[in-house]
Amino acid sequence: MTRSRAQKSDLTDAEYRKLAAFRQALRGFVAFSAAEAAAIGLTPRQHQVLLAIRGWPDSMPPNIKSLAERMMIRHNSAVGLIQRLEAAGFIQRIESSGDRRFIQLSLTPKGEAALAALSASHLTELRQRGPRLVEMLQALISG
Amino acid sequence: MTRSRAQKSDLTDAEYRKLAAFRQALRGFVAFSAAEAAAIGLTPRQHQVLLAIRGWPDSMPPNIKSLAERMMIRHNSAVGLIQRLEAAGFIQRIESSGDRRFIQLSLTPKGEAALAALSASHLTELRQRGPRLVEMLQALISG
DNA sequence: TGAAATATATCGTCTTACGACATATTAAAT
DNA sequence: ATTTAATATGTCGTAAGACGATATATTTCA
Structure with missing residues (x-):
C-alpha cells in the first residue's frame, strides 16, 4: 500500500517492506522451530532452555539465575520454565553441595534425546x- | 559442560555451543526489539503487526486472514491482536465496501508515528x- | 549475633496462542 | 429461488510465558 512521507526522518515504503520482509523471514525460522519442538512435546521456550543448558559455555552447569540471564528473562520466569521442564522429565535439578542456595541444572536422558533430535533438524x-x-539482512542494512 | 557422545548422530559439544550462541544472538535482537516496543506502550507482537500492515507487499491493505497468514498465526489469534491494537488507537478497521466479510486494516496516525520511531531504531x-x-550463523552452518 | 546480600520460590495479572465452536456474508448447486 | 458450501470474522475456555511484588532460605559481612 502506497503512502506519502510525512517527515524527513520517516522510512520509505521500500524500507518498511524490507524491514517487514526480514521480520517475516525471522518468523519463518521461529515457526519452523516451534513446530519441531511441538512435535516432541516441547514449547519453543522449553526447547531454548534445553539448548541453553546443554550448550552452556562454562565448565560448571548453570543455575536458575545464570540461566535467566542468558535467556534474558527474569529469574522468576525461569523458575516457571524449569518447573514445567522438570515435571515433564526433561531436566534435573541438583542442589549444589557447597552453597545450598544454588540449584544445578542438567538434562535428563530424555532431555538429551529430545534436544539431539531438535538440534539436528535445526x-x-x-x-x-x-x-x-x-x-534479506544485507538488503535491509545496506539500503 | 563436557559430555560424552551417545550416538554417531549426536552433535558435538562445540556444535551445541554454536547453536546456543546463535540462539543467544537472536534473543539479543528480540530483547532489544521488545524493550523498544515496551518503551512506547507496545508488546512485541503488536509492533510486528504494525510493521506487517505498513510494510504489506501488495497494493491492497491486508485483512485479518491475510495478516494472520503472514504472521504465521491462526486467524483467531490475529483477531485478539487487532482488537487490542484498535482499542489502544494504533490501527483502524474499515469494512470493505465490496465483500462485507472483509475488514481492511490500516495504521492510525498514532500507529504510523509509533512504527516510524521503532523502525528507525531497529x-x-x-x-x-x-x-x-x-x-555466528556462518560459524554454525559451515562447521 | 544481627543485618545485608543472594538464590530461589510464590502470587496475581496480562498478552499471546491454540482448538472448538458460532455467526455473518457470499458463492455455488440444484 | 432456495438450500448448501465456502469464506471471513468473532467468541470462549485453557495454557504457556512474562512481569512486578513479595516471601523464604541460605550465606556473608559488620
Whole structure:
C-alpha cells in the first residue's frame, strides 16, 4: 500500500517492506522451530532452555539465575520454565553441595534425546534458510 | 559442560555451543526489539503487526486472514491482536465496501508515528548487530 | 549475633496462542 | 429461488510465558 512521507526522518515504503520482509523471514525460522519442538512435546521456550543448558559455555552447569540471564528473562520466569521442564522429565535439578542456595541444572536422558533430535533438524534447516536470511539482512542494512 | 557422545548422530559439544550462541544472538535482537516496543506502550507482537500492515507487499491493505497468514498465526489469534491494537488507537478497521466479510486494516496516525520511531531504531540496531549475527550463523552452518 | 546480600520460590495479572465452536456474508448447486 | 458450501470474522475456555511484588532460605559481612 502506497503512502506519502510525512517527515524527513520517516522510512520509505521500500524500507518498511524490507524491514517487514526480514521480520517475516525471522518468523519463518521461529515457526519452523516451534513446530519441531511441538512435535516432541516441547514449547519453543522449553526447547531454548534445553539448548541453553546443554550448550552452556562454562565448565560448571548453570543455575536458575545464570540461566535467566542468558535467556534474558527474569529469574522468576525461569523458575516457571524449569518447573514445567522438570515435571515433564526433561531436566534435573541438583542442589549444589557447597552453597545450598544454588540449584544445578542438567538434562535428563530424555532431555538429551529430545534436544539431539531438535538440534539436528535445526542445523539442517539453518543451512537451508541461512543464505536467504543473510540476503534479506544485507538488503535491509545496506539500503 | 563436557559430555560424552551417545550416538554417531549426536552433535558435538562445540556444535551445541554454536547453536546456543546463535540462539543467544537472536534473543539479543528480540530483547532489544521488545524493550523498544515496551518503551512506547507496545508488546512485541503488536509492533510486528504494525510493521506487517505498513510494510504489506501488495497494493491492497491486508485483512485479518491475510495478516494472520503472514504472521504465521491462526486467524483467531490475529483477531485478539487487532482488537487490542484498535482499542489502544494504533490501527483502524474499515469494512470493505465490496465483500462485507472483509475488514481492511490500516495504521492510525498514532500507529504510523509509533512504527516510524521503532523502525528507525531497529534499522540502526540491525546495522550494528547484523555482522555479528551473520558471523555466528556462518560459524554454525559451515562447521 | 544481627543485618545485608543472594538464590530461589510464590502470587496475581496480562498478552499471546491454540482448538472448538458460532455467526455473518457470499458463492455455488440444484 | 432456495438450500448448501465456502469464506471471513468473532467468541470462549485453557495454557504457556512474562512481569512486578513479595516471601523464604541460605550465606556473608559488620
